[in-house]
Amino acid sequence: MLKDITLGQYYPVESFVHSLDPRAKIVLTIVFMVAVFLGSSLFAAIPIVLFILLTARLANLPIKMLLKGIKPLRIILIFTFVLNLFFTAGDTILVEWWKIRITREGLMSAVRFSLRLVFLVTGASVLTLTTQPVALTDGLERLLSPLAKIGFPAHELAMMMSIALRFIPTLLEEADKIMKAQMARGADFESGNLIQRAKAMVPLLVPLFVSAFRRAGDLAMAMEARCYHGGRGRTRLRILKLGKNDLLAALGTCALVAAVILIG
Amino acid sequence: MPIKIEHMSHTYQPGTPFKSDALEDIDFTIEDGDLLALIGHTGSGKSTLAQHLNGLLTPTAGRVLVDGQDINGKDVNRRALRQRVGLLFQYAEYQLFEETVYKDIAFGPKNQGLSGEKLDRRVRAAFDKVHLPPETLEKSPFELSGGQMRRVALAGVVAMEPEVLVLDEPIAGLDPKGRDELTEIIHELHRGGVTIVLISHNMDDVARIATKVAVLERGRLAMLGTPREIFSRGDELEAMGLDVPQTIQLCRALRAGGLEVPDCLTGEELCEAICAAKGVPSHA
């Protein structure tokens, strides 16, 4: 049931991309996303696709894994495509039938926006598939740490993320158990209209929240007992060091940006 | 209302190597009036088996017959059939959600379609059976102690008036007082005519109150019999990594030392047996 949901799906193999510094990967993923938006002509998609294929190869990722990441998006994709197709104003009419008119401009923008969406999601999945969640939060904390000087809670944010990652499986298991317990008392989660269904969730949600608060209290106590007192004076187990590979990856990504800008 | 389990198997996520908590060809009957203890260590399939008894899980092979009817069958009223078997989960206090103990106990019978005076009678009868102070009925369940909350959860299941009550480690995590009180409540429910399936790790309790014991080992039914029959096979139980009640352990040690005593399940029984073997006059 609920247990089947997988989150933060790290793909545990060794590869060039896996070995990169998480900070480099986060920044380069952002650069990649910018590149996706820079390209306005359809030809700009060519270097991007090539770049994705090359990255997947260097990351030892089967293309199937990347496609799996797009699958949940198909409804939004179709929606984006259809919306752009029918509602973009243009002069070159390709098809006209009753009140529906498809223009060349419409088709172009439908393809462009759908491709962008696919590229963005693929870029993000490469990041999460090749980076352990722990490394990701570590990298994020280190990247945001300069902002801590102006009062931005970089450490707290990263700590919250890593605790969330730790407790998602525990709470999913718990939700599954509470659901079964209420079903054993005759609760019905599966039939009725929207309001009835929402109401039926109360016996699941109340215990789940009560339990989450109890766990939070326990955890805070346990963290304090283990000398936790915020980010100040804290050392870290994982030492992040930028290396030659990170430089290579950065150059590769810059090349992509250049290619996209050239093609326009 | 007997529950007949016929060659039942269950595989989680079939086709993957993850099969640790699966069941294989379970075949036995839970008779009316049994207090059946289900023992086996964690991962042996006890909880999986329990969830089959009221249809929360569906067997991948075989059948579960309640009163002769397949609880997963197409032509029967599955909901009604399943509600004749009540199930109390482990750490059941965490399923409470209502504003008052009264409302929480009423949740199950309400789902059965009861209302008004009938519902009120059900709730109060179930509440009486778990021996909580009367003023708790109108309190919030979250104000109670862990042991009291667990008893409220038990009342919530009892209120559905199941003929068979399946209890998954009902005393886990309680203090000695809480354990004794809850064990006594279970014993009383059984004497009141409810068939009980009790999953437990506490062999001394099992020896004291169970009428039958089923031992699960890696998803298979390894033994089934009276507590005396099962615990007399202490070597096999220990080989499975299960405890043997201390009284039985002592009987074995005494026989090894040359004092002939039969296997005894309670201290009183054992005391009599030792006195008899030693030639101490009874009731001196």
Added chain:
Amino acid sequence: MEELILQAENVSYAYEEEAAPALRDVSLGIRAGEMTAVLGHNGSGKSTLAKLLNGLYAPTAGKVTVCGMDTALDEYTWQIRQAAGLVFQNPDNQLVASIVRDDVAFGLENTGVPSEKMPAIIEKALRAVGMLEFIDRAPHTLSGGQKQRIAIAGILAMRPRALILDEATAMLDPKGRQEVFSVVERLNREKGITVVWITHFMEEAARCRRVIVMDQGKCVMDGTPREVFSQAEKLRSLRLDVPPMVALGDLLRARGLNISRDAMDVESMAGEVLKCQ
């Protein structure tokens, strides 16, 4: 005289000013290297005592010292929590990181241990609890007993003098309970770590060197397991179990058999029964 690692002098504690105190005038000293069990039913003040003994709570009245440091003084807070580690009941609610290695590192990170020194300390701590092979696993894939051993490793990494375990086995199955108790027993024996073992299980208490019984916020019994468990009537009046062999000994003595009060486990009871006439 032996060093007192943990000491409470006339300690009282109330959660709220108006509320009935959870601890009333408790005085006790835990000697270095000792393994002490604390018994008592829920609400007897056991958990409150645990939290006072490593400075999570400061006493309302009286004084608690850890290795001579007063827990009421802010300057010692982190030294005290490092010296007296606390393991809690629920194995799920005390692991912080989603990988075992990072969880054990948590205390080290908090106390500012240099990064390059951490891996060796982490491995040593995991080896001490027999969990080294699980270093890269996620906590939710482990059994309850294994999770508790990781929690213990996380404390051990900080090199504590004392380990306080607050019903650390209450939510475990018999196998997990045995695992965790054996690990702690060995740490006490081999590394000389002082242990305060709070529990509901009499058979665990029987294996400690000293047993303290709490009731209504007071320390009501204190002695060797033999001294405590031989007072079966008193234990029953406190609504605590009596180990089965102790109960049987009482029955047999009532029938005139000459059974020593020292027989608390199966082995010694068998010896006593076979010996007596």
